[in-house]
Amino acid sequence: MDIVLIYSLAATLFISLLSLVGVFAFMISDKFEKKISLFFVAFSTGALLGGAFLHLLPESIHNPASLEPYLYLLLGIIIFYLLERLLKWHHCHDDGGCEVHTFTYMSLIGDGIHNFIDGLVIVSAFSVSFEVGLATTIAVASHEIPQELGDFFVLVHGGFSKIKALLWNFASAATAIFGAVVGYLLINSVENITSLVLPLAAGGFIYISMSDLIPELHKENSLKKSFAYFMIFIIGLAFMYVTKIAFE
Numbered sequence: 001m002d003i004v005l006i007y008s009l010a011a012t013l014f015i016s017l018l019s020l021v022g023v024f025a026f027m028i029s030d031k032f033e034k035k036i037s038l039f040f041v042a043f044s045t046g047a048l049l050g051g052a053f054l055h056l057l058p059e060s061i062h063n064p065a066s067l068e069p070y071l072y073l074l075l076g077i078i079i080f081y082l083l084e085r086l087l088k089w090h091h092c093h094d095d096g097g098c099e100v101h102t103f104t105y106m107s108l109i110g111d112g113i114h115n116f117i118d119g120l121v122i123v124s125a126f127s128v129s130f131e132v133g134l135a136t137t138i139a140v141a142s143h144e145i146p147q148e149l150g151d152f153f154v155l156v157h158g159g160f161s162k163i164k165a166l167l168w169n170f171a172s173a174a175t176a177i178f179g180a181v182v183g184y185l186l187i188n189s190v191e192n193i194t195s196l197v198l199p200l201a202a203g204g205f206i207y208i209s210m211s212d213l214i215p216e217l218h219k220e221n222s223l224k225k226s227f228a229y230f231m232i233f234i235i236g237l238a239f240m241y242v243t244k245i246a247f248e
Contacts, residue, residue, distance in 0.1 A: 015118060038216070104154065122140065
């Protein structure tokens with residue numbers, strides 16, 4: 001087996017295992033979990049928007065004059081809109097209610113695409129050199145821990161049990177391994193793949209955060225708590241900005 005593929009598989013397996021950080025939620029009571037879940041939803045909202053505008057979209061723009069990335073961005077929003085409509089019809093049309101909010105499935109899909117892209121990026125980096133691959137892995141891991149914890153609580157807040165949230169969050173994260181394999185097999189076409197998938201994922205992140213997660217935060221009537229959620233949201237944005245500039 002090629003050493004680039006071995007390094008890439010090891011790196012993406014490590015990244016995937018970080019999604020299991022949600023196991024710490026099993027150590028807290030359900031009452032305390034309900035108190036803090038919206039804080040993680042707020043952080044995840046900021047992280048999704050920051051990831052879209054500060055990480056994914058800039059990486060997809062090679063020619064500032066080209067409309068192509070923005071068209072793919074809009075296509076991503078449209079796809080996620082239609083996907084959510086389909087999910088709501090399939091799960092909620094019988095009695096008008098949903099035990100599990102559709103944004104949980106949307107979050108898993110969006111995060112799965114994001115992690116697939118991470119796999120493509122990591123294998124591309126290791127194909128340059130071990131040092132570049134290691135630096136890229138560290139850069140990805142630096143924002144995965146808090147983001148994966150936020151994703152976990154988004155799933156729990158949306159109606160998943162802790163065990164189901166943990167397993168599905170790991171499954172979504174494991175698409176990074178698939179991304180590494182696909183990237184290795186199509187190493188010469190990785191740039192073309194990412195130029196399409198990056199803005200699509202960005203559109204999905206924007207849709208999920210603006211259409212689903214922010215409305216969840218607006219359900220809070222307490223001015224004090226709403227301000228606290230807003231500050232956590234800003235921290236999520238700031239965190240993605242710091243991880244962006246720190247590894248440039």
